[in-house]
Amino acid sequence: MPYVVKRAGFYALVVFIVLFSIFPFYYAILTSLKSGTALFRVNYLPVDFSLANYTDVLTNGVFPLNILNSVIVAVTVVAISLFLAVTAAYALSRINFAGRGLLLLTILAVSMFPQIAVLAGLFEMVRWAGVYNTLFSLIFAYMIFTLPFTVWVLTTFMRDLPIEIEEAAIVDGASPFTIVMRVFLPLMWPALVTTGLLAFIAAWNEFLFALTFVSNNSTRTVPVAIALLSGASEQEIPWGTIMAASVIVTVPLIVLVLIFQRKIISGLTAGGVKG
Amino acid sequence: MANVSTSIPPTDKSLRMETEGAKLKSDLSRQRLRSAWLFLTPMILVLALVAGWPLVKTIWFSLTNASLSNLEGAEFVGLRNYWEYVDYGDGEGEYFGLLFDPQWWNAVYNTVYYSVISVTIETILGLAFALVLNAEFKGRSFVRAAVLIPWAIPTIVSAKMWAWMMNDQFGILNDMLMAIGILSSPIAWTADPDTAMWAVIIVDVWKTTPFMALLILAGLQMVPGDVYEAAKIDGIHPVKVFWKVTLPLIRPAILVAVIFRALDALRVFDLIYVLTPNNTQTKSMSVFAQENLFQFDKFAYGSAASTLLFLVIAFITLFYIKVARLDLSGRGK
Numbered sequence: 321m322p323y324v325v326k327r328a329g330f331y332a333l334v335v336f337i338v339l340f341s342i343f344p345f346y347y348a349i350l351t352s353l354k355s356g357t358a359l360f361r362v363n364y365l366p367v368d369f370s371l372a373n374y375t376d377v378l379t380n381g382v383f384p385l386n387i388l389n390s391v392i393v394a395v396t397v398v399a400i401s402l403f404l405a406v407t408a409a410y411a412l413s414r415i416n417f418a419g420r421g422l423l424l425l426t427i428l429a430v431s432m433f434p435q436i437a438v439l440a441g442l443f444e445m446v447r448w449a450g451v452y453n454t455l456f457s458l459i460f461a462y463m464i465f466t467l468p469f470t471v472w473v474l475t476t477f478m479r480d481l482p483i484e485i486e487e488a489a490i491v492d493g494a495s496p497f498t499i500v501m502r503v504f505l506p507l508m509w510p511a512l513v514t515t516g517l518l519a520f521i522a523a524w525n526e527f528l529f530a531l532t533f534v535s536n537n538s539t540r541t542v543p544v545a546i547a548l549l550s551g552a553s554e555q556e557i558p559w560g561t562i563m564a565a566s567v568i569v570t571v572p573l574i575v576l577v578l579i580f581q582r583k584i585i586s587g588l589t590a591g592g593v594k595g
Numbered sequence: 596m597a598n599v600s601t602s603i604p605p606t607d608k609s610l611r612m613e614t615e616g617a618k619l620k621s622d623l624s625r626q627r628l629r630s631a632w633l634f635l636t637p638m639i640l641v642l643a644l645v646a647g648w649p650l651v652k653t654i655w656f657s658l659t660n661a662s663l664s665n666l667e668g669a670e671f672v673g674l675r676n677y678w679e680y681v682d683y684g685d686g687e688g689e690y691f692g693l694l695f696d697p698q699w700w701n702a703v704y705n706t707v708y709y710s711v712i713s714v715t716i717e718t719i720l721g722l723a724f725a726l727v728l729n730a731e732f733k734g735r736s737f738v739r740a741a742v743l744i745p746w747a748i749p750t751i752v753s754a755k756m757w758a759w760m761m762n763d764q765f766g767i768l769n770d771m772l773m774a775i776g777i778l779s780s781p782i783a784w785t786a787d788p789d790t791a792m793w794a795v796i797i798v799d800v801w802k803t804t805p806f807m808a809l810l811i812l813a814g815l816q817m818v819p820g821d822v823y824e825a826a827k828i829d830g831i832h833p834v835k836v837f838w839k840v841t842l843p844l845i846r847p848a849i850l851v852a853v854i855f856r857a858l859d860a861l862r863v864f865d866l867i868y869v870l871t872p873n874n875t876q877t878k879s880m881s882v883f884a885q886e887n888l889f890q891f892d893k894f895a896y897g898s899a900a901s902t903l904l905f906l907v908i909a910f911i912t913l914f915y916i917k918v919a920r921l922d923l924s925g926r927g928k
Binding site: 330331333334337338340341342344345347348351359360361362364404405407408410411412415416417423426427429430432433434435436437438439440441442443444445447460461463464467468471490495496497500521524525527528532542543544546547559562563566569570573574576577578581584585 | 623624626627628630631632634635637638639641642644645646648649650651652653655656666723724727730732734737738739740741742743744745746747748749750751752753754755756757759760762764765766767770801805809813858861862864865868869880881884885888889894897898901902904905908909912
C-alpha cells in the first residue's frame, strides 16, 4: 500500500474518533440554542442562536436549586471521603498490621457492590434516621462508592512513596497524625486533586440513590431533575430545555476534565475503577 | 533500662545501640499500630454502616413479607420470595417465586445480552482507539482530550442527548442514515422492540469506549519500544507483530478493563431507566429490582432480586480476583 493511502486511512480513523466523541454533545449544544419550531428541523451546522431555553430553565422552576443541591452534595461527599481516606490510606500503606490484606480485599469488594444490593437496606435506614427527602441521605449513601475508591487510589499512591520521607519525622518523634498532615499531605496534592475530582464526578452523576431517597422537586439533584423534566403534556417533551439543562451541568465537568486531563488518566488507571 | 545501659561497657557501642534500638522500635511499632487502627476505625465504621448493614438488611427483607408501607412489621417467611410450591390438592400445584418468574429471567437475559455485546464492542473499539492514540501524530493530545468528553458526560445527560438524536420524527440519526441510504424510512429507535436494546448498546458503547481505550492505552505504553524495533529489523509484518507481540503483552491490561466494565454493565440501571422506560426488551435486573421495591409495592420480592444480583456479581468478582491474581498484600506490585 502506498504511504499516502496509509496515512490518509490513518487520519480518516482519527477524524472518525474525534467526530464519534464530540458530535453528540455538539448536537446537544446546537439543539439547546434553537427555539420554537426550529427545534424540529435537523441542522448539522449552527443556524439559530436563541438563549430562550437557557433563560427558561434558569428562571422557571427549581433547576437552579437542583444545581445548588448537587454542588452541596458532591463537595461534602468529596471532603468527607478525602479526609477519611487520607488517614486510612496511610495506615493501609505504611504500617504493617495483621489483617491488612483482608481489609484491602474488603474495600475492593465494597467498591464493586452493585448499588441495588444495598438499596432496600439503605432506604429503611434513611427513613429510620429521619433523613428521607433531605440531602443528608445522599451525602451518607454516596460514601459507598466514593470512600472505597479514594482509599484504594490513595493507598496505591502512598505505597509508592519512599520510606526515607517519613524516617526523619519518626526519628524526631512525630506522631503518626502529624506525619500524615505535615509530611504526606504536602506531597499528595496531585493525588488528592485527581481522586477528589473523580469522586466529585461520580457523586455529581449519581442517579439511583438520588431518585429513591429524595421525592421533593426542590431537593432533587441535577441528574434526576433532568430525567424528570417534562412538558405541559405527556407528548410534549421539552427537548430544547432538556438540552439547555444538560449543557449547563456538563460544561463545568468537561472543563475540569480537560484541565486535569493527564492527572485523570493516571488516576483512572491507578484505581482501575470507573468514576 | 538505665541499669542495663550503664552495665554495658562504653566501648561496646554497637551492642548498646542495638538493644536500645530494639526497645525503641517495639515502642514505636506499638504506637504506630495503635494509630493505624485509630485511623482505620472511622472509615471501617462508615463502610459498615453504608454497605455492610444495608446489605444484611436487604438479604433479610428478601426472606420476609415486607411491603413499602410496612417495613417494621416484616415477618420471616423463609425462601418463599425465591421459591414456593403451592399445592392445589388433588396432585395439582404450581411453583411461584423469583426463580419461577419469567419476567425475572427476561431481565436476567436482557442484562447478560447487553453486558456481553456492549463489553465486546467496547473492547474491540477501545483497542482500536488505543492503538491510534498510541501512535505519534500531529494533534494527538487534542484527540486524547476529545476522547475523554463522552466519559465526563453524566449518564443521564448522554441518555437524554441520544434519546433526542434517536427521536423517530426529528432525530438526526434517522436523518443521517436516510441521507446515506442505509435506512429507507425512519426508525423509532428507543420504542421499537427490535431496536430498543441496540439503542441502549449504542449509547453505552459511545459513553464507555473512551474509558476502555484509556485503560488499554496505559497497557500499551508499558510495552518497551525496542520490542517493535527488533520486529521491524527482522522484517516482520506489523499485523503479525500485533497478534504475536503486542496483544499478549497487553492482555493483562485488557483483562482488568474487561472485568471492570462487565461488573459495571451487569448492574446497569440509569441508562436503561431513562433511555427506554417501561420496555420489556431492555429491562435489566437492577431496573426489575427497583420497580418491585418502589413502584409495585413488592418490597420483599424486590429485595430478593437485589440479593440474587449481588450474589451473581460477588461470584464474578471472586473469580476475577483469582484470575487476575491481584496483589493484595499492600506492598509494591
